[in-house]
Amino acid sequence: MLGSPLARDRPVRLGRGRRYVRALVAAAAAACVPSGLAQPALPVVSGFDLSAEGWTIPASVEWRGAGGNPGGYLHGPIPDPHNTVAAARAPAAYLGDWSTLDGRALIGFDHRIFDAGTVNFIIPYKVVLSGPGGRAQWDGPTAGGATPWTRLVAPVHASAWAVQSGTWAGLLANVTDLTIQIEIVDNVCCVEDQAGLDNAVLTCRADFNADGGLDTLDVLAFLNAFNAADSRADFTGDGELDSLDFLAFLNEFNAGC
Numbered sequence: 352m353l354g355s356p357l358a359r360d361r362p363v364r365l366g367r368g369r370r371y372v373r374a375l376v377a378a379a380a381a382a383c384v385p386s387g388l389a390q391p392a393l394p395v396v397s398g399f400d401l402s403a404e405g406w407t408i409p410a411s412v413e414w415r416g417a418g419g420n421p422g423g424y425l426h427g428p429i430p431d432p433h434n435t436v437a438a439a440r441a442p443a444a445y446l447g448d449w450s451t452l453d454g455r456a457l458i459g460f461d462h463r464i465f466d467a468g469t470v471n472f473i474i475p476y477k478v479v480l481s482g483p484g485g486r487a488q489w490d491g492p493t494a495g496g497a498t499p500w501t502r503l504v505a506p507v508h509a510s511a512w513a514v515q516s517g518t519w520a521g522l523l524a525n526v527t528d529l530t531i532q533i534e535i536v537d538n539v540c541c542v543e544d545q546a547g548l549d550n551a552v553l554t555c556r557a558d559f560n561a562d563g564g565l566d567t568l569d570v571l572a573f574l575n576a577f578n579a580a581d582s583r584a585d586f587t588g589d590g591e592l593d594s595l596d597f598l599a600f601l602n603e604f605n606a607g608c
C-alpha cells in the first residue's frame with residue numbers, strides 16, 4: 352500500500368534514492384531508444400481510384416479503373432497459365448515502426464469474390480505482416496462462395512494474429528511487408544475465381560469502421576459492437592465490457608488518429 356509522504360517514519364536515504372532514480376532513468380532511456388524508423392502517419396488510405404497507388408502486385412493481379420467499391424480497385428487473379436496466388440503488398444507509407452500501434456490500430460480492406468468458379472476449397476481472408484523481427488498472419492472469416500464487397504477489419508493486436516516466427520513485439524519494431532490476400536479460392540481446375548481488393552487502410556482503432564475518417568458512424572459502430580459483446584469494443588483490454596470501454600473509446604475518438 353502506498354503511504355503518504357507525511358506518514359514516513361524514517362528519513363529517506365537520498366543517496367540510495369538518487370542511484371535508484373538514475374537507474375530508472377537509464378532503464379527508461381534504454382527502453383525508449385528511437386529505432387530510427389518512421390512510424391506510419393495514420394490514417395494511410397488506398398482507394399485505388401487512379402492507380403494501384405504504389406502497391407506491389409504480381410503478374411496475376413491488375414489495377415482496374417472501374418468495378419470497385421467504388422471506382423478503381425485491384426483485381427486478381429487475371430487468367431494466366433500459372434495459377435499464382437494473388438496478393439498485394441502495401442507501399443512504404445504503411446511500413447516502418449509499428450510499436451506504438453500495438454493495440455491501437457486497425458487494418459481494414461474491402462474484398463469481393465466476383466466469381467468463385469468450381470470451388471475446391473476457400474481459405475479465410477488473410478493478411479500477413481513480416482519484418483526482420485518476425486512474421487504473423489491474421490485469418491478472418493471464410494467466405495462461402497461469391498460475395499458482394501465485404502469489409503474486413505484486422506486489429507493490430509497480438510491476440511488477433513498467429514505469430515509464425517520471431518515475436519510480435521520484434522515484428523512490430525520494423526514492419527517491412529504488409530500483404531493482403533486477394534485470391535482466396537482454390538479451384539478444382541484452373542484459374543477460375545475472380546476477386547477484388549479496394550479501400551485498404553491502416554488507421555487508429557477509434558476509426559472503428561476503418562474507413563480512414565472519424566465521424567458519428569464510428570460511434571455507432573462502436574456501440575453496435577459493444578452491444579453485441581464483440582471483443583473489439585474492449586478498449587481497456589481487461590476482457591470485460593463496461594462503461595470504461597466507452598470512455599476509453601471516446602477519449603481516443605476525441606484525440607483523433
Ligand SMILES: [Ca+2]
Pocket residue numbers: 398399400419420421422423424549550
Ligand atoms: Ca476504389
Ligand SMILES: [Ca+2]
Pocket residue numbers: 558559560561562563564565566568569
Ligand atoms: Ca471511420
Ligand SMILES: [Ca+2]
Pocket residue numbers: 585586587588589590591592593595596
Ligand atoms: Ca474493458
